Amino acid sequence: MASRQVVRGIRTGGRSARVREAVHAAVLAELVDRGYAALTVEGVAGRAGVNKTTVYRRWATLDDLLVDALTAWSFEALPAPDSGSIETDLHALGRSLAAQLNDGIGRAIAGAVLTAGLRSPQLAEATRRYFEQQAIRATPIVARAVERSELPADTDPDALLGTFRAPLFARMVTTGDPIDDALVARSVRVTLLAARDGLLSG
Incomplete structure (x- = not known):
């Protein structure tokens, strides 16, 4: 919607x-x-x-x-990369997201929104709408990857973005350990494998 x-x-x-x-x-x-x-x-x-x-x-x-x-904050904090490769784009997006979630205002905002959303229906709805906007931003990244035959034509940008960022948010809210390059790389691999196997189709 x-x-x-x-x-x-x-x-x-x-x-x-x-x-x-x-x-x-x-x-x-x-x-x-x-x-x-x-x-x-x-x-x-x-x-x-x-x-x-x-x-x-x-x-x-x-x-x-x-x-x-x-x-507006996410547009400034999280770029929409266009490197010519979906793998490189996801790595760049993951590093930017990690930088925000590891410390500073980004971590505080994400923590407040994600945890408060469990208690407040209003904030849960606001959070859902916010993530809808993030999916809209991911659409051109996925569309370019489809045009380059890197992803199936029916890949759902929302499903791809959700699959990719889930491990990063999970680490932040469970252990609180830093999101490192190894986790970002693993999330990229899992996401692309799932997408190419048709598991993230619209």
């Missing part, structure tokens, strides 16, 4: 862009410092230095705002 538009009435550049950036930063900071349960539009607006009506004019709900902030 396609995600609905969550950002309304935002012009590119100028004050609107600065407000959006400040609000996004405030959302992530509040999520890390206070957790989803304590996340409020008032708290975000106060940290961003804007009025809460400014926030509501742009985002219909708090979860819309959270999804938009997480999506």
Whole structure:
């Protein structure tokens, strides 16, 4: 199901862009410092230095705002590689994801979202919509691999991305050990074997 538009009435550049950036930063900071349960539009607006009506004019709900902030953050933190090889692309994506999950704000955000999603239906829905956006980003990577005959034509980008990142998130939330190159390489091999055997078809 396609995600609905969550950002309304935002012009590119100028004050609107600065407000959006400040609000996004405030959302992530509040999520890390206070957790989803304590996340409020008032708290975000106060940290961003804007009025809460400014926030509501742009985002219909708090979860819309959270999804938009997480999506914007991931676009900056996680590139969509285009190396000419699906194997190399997945290695690059895995290294970028590992860098975010091993430390810093990325680890804090992922931990807060993944664990809070188990307790909050609202955050679980927001998290689902966020991962839908990630699958949309993966579609061109898979499409190019299909064009190069590296993957079957019916490979599902969502299934491929989910299979690939699952071991990385699993290590973070179970043992907390660093995600190293060996784990990324193993995830790449397993994912490509599954895809080429037709197990990740749409």
